[in-house]
Amino acid sequence: MNLLKLASEIPKANFTSQKKSNMLRLFAILICACLVQSFVPHFRPHFRPIISNKRSFRGINPLFSKSDRSPRGHVSKSSKSRGSAGPKGKKDGKNRTGVKKEEKIMKTDVTATNNHQPPWAIATKKQNKQSTTSSTSTTSATSTPDNAIPMNDATLRSLSTWKPFSPYKTPSTLTFLGSLSSTLPSLLTPEIAFLGRSNVGKSSLLNILSSSSQSSHPSDRARVGKTPGATASVNYYSLESEKKPLITFVDLPGFGYAKLSREVKESISLTAEKYLSTSKSLALGVLLLDIRREVSDDDRAVLAALYDMDVPLIIVATKSDKVKDPSLEKLKINKGLGLPPGQPLVVSSETGEGVRDLWKILIEACEELVEEINGVEVEEEEGGFYDDGDGYGEEGEEELMYDQGYDWVQSFGDDQFDDESDSGANYAVDSLDSEATFADINREKQMNDPANQRITLKDSLSRLKKMEKDGRDVL
Ligand SMILES: Nc1nc2c(ncn2[C@@H]2O[C@H](COP(=O)(O)OP(=O)(O)OP(=O)(O)O)[C@@H](O)[C@H]2O)c(=O)[nH]1
C-alpha cells in the first residue's frame, strides 16, 4: 500500500518541479521580450516607405500639395525646401526651411487632435482658403527675411522665366536627357516626377502625356515593360519645342516588387530619396496607384513619407480601362489613403482618359513653382541648402518633428482599412499584366542601359557607406 502511494507520488513531484522551472523560463523570456521592445525605438514591421529612414524627414516641412494644403498653422509657399537657410538656419532656432520651431509645435498639436485622420485628409478647398489666410498671418508673425529662397544659381534664375504652354497646340519632341548620377543634371524647366509601385504605369503615363510630340528616336521614349523593374534608375526626359525646353519629366523606378534583391531595392530607395530631397525644380510628384489594386501599406507609407518630405503631390489612379466601374474603385482608393474628396485623379494610358485633366494640373503646378521662385528675394551669396550635396541635415542638427504623415501611418488601427491590403513584402505583379519570371526580369534589366544602372548602384552604395560611416541608420 505504502509502495503504491510512494510510486504515485514520485511522478507528481517531478511534474511539479518541471512545471516550476518551465514557468520560470517563460517568465524570463517575457522579461527579455519586454526589454527588447522598450529598447527598439521604432519597431515598425509593416510600414517601410521607399524613403525608409525616418531621419531623412528631418528639417523638411510638410505640404501635401500646393492647392490642397493642410489648414494647420502652415508655412508659406516660399518656405518649401527649395533652397533656404541651410546650416545657418539652425543657429537662430529655425530649420533649413527657415520655419521657426513654434510653428512646428503648433502643427504637431493639431495632429494630436486628428489622430485617425491623415494630415492631408482635412484639406478641403474651403479649408484651404481659410488656411491660406491664417497661414499668411502665422508666417508673417514668425518668419523673417531668412525665409526667402536664395536664388543663387542659374537653374533657379532660369526657372523664374518659365512660361506656361499649351501641350496640345505646341509642337514638341521628347528627348531622353540621362539618368541621375552623382552630379544632378542642371535643368532649366520645372520637373514632374512619376512615382509608384512597379508596373503601375509610370512610364506609360509619361509617354502618353507626350504623345502629341514627335520623338525622333524610340530611346527617347520612357521604357515600358510587362515585367516590373523596367525603369531602373531616375530617368530625365525633356519635352522641347524647337530645341527650347518646355517641361522635364522624371521617371522614377518603381517600389514594392518583392523579387528584386535587397541591394537593388536599397539602391532604388536611395536613388529616389536622393532625387526627391535634392531637386530644386520639382513642381509636382505624381503618385500612381493601379486602380484595380487594394491600397497597400507601402502606398500609405510612401504617401506619408512624401508628405513629410514636403513633396507637392497628386495621386493618380491608373489603368481605368481595366475596370468596369472606375468611380467605385476611385472611392476605395480615396478611403484607403484617407484622401480629400475628389481624389485620386483617374487616368488610362490606353484610352487617354484623364490625361488632359492631368496636363492642366501639371501646368498649374509649374506655374506655382515659378510664382514661388519669383515671389522671393534674390540672394547672391554662395552656400545654400543645395550646396551641401547630400540633402541631409548635418550631424548634430536639431531634431525636428515634421513627421505627421509618418505618425498617421503609425497610429491608425487595423479596423480603419481593409485587411486584404497586401504589404510590400507580399507584393506580386498582376498576372494580367505580367507572367514575369525572374529570368524575364533579368533579361529586361540587361536591355536597360547598363551604364546608367552602374552609376545608380555605385552612387547609392557610396551613399550607404557614407551613412554607415557617419553612424546613421541605413534602413
Ligand atoms: N490597360 C492598360 N495597361 C497599362 C496602362 N498603363 C500601363 N499599362 C501596362 O502596364 C505595364 C507596366 O507599365 P509601365 O509603364 O512600364 O509601368 P512602370 O510603373 O513604369 O513600371 P516600372 O518601370 O517597372 O516601375 C505595361 O504592360 C503597360 O502596357 C493603362 O492605363 N491601361
Ligand SMILES: [Mg+2]
Ligand atoms: Mg517605368
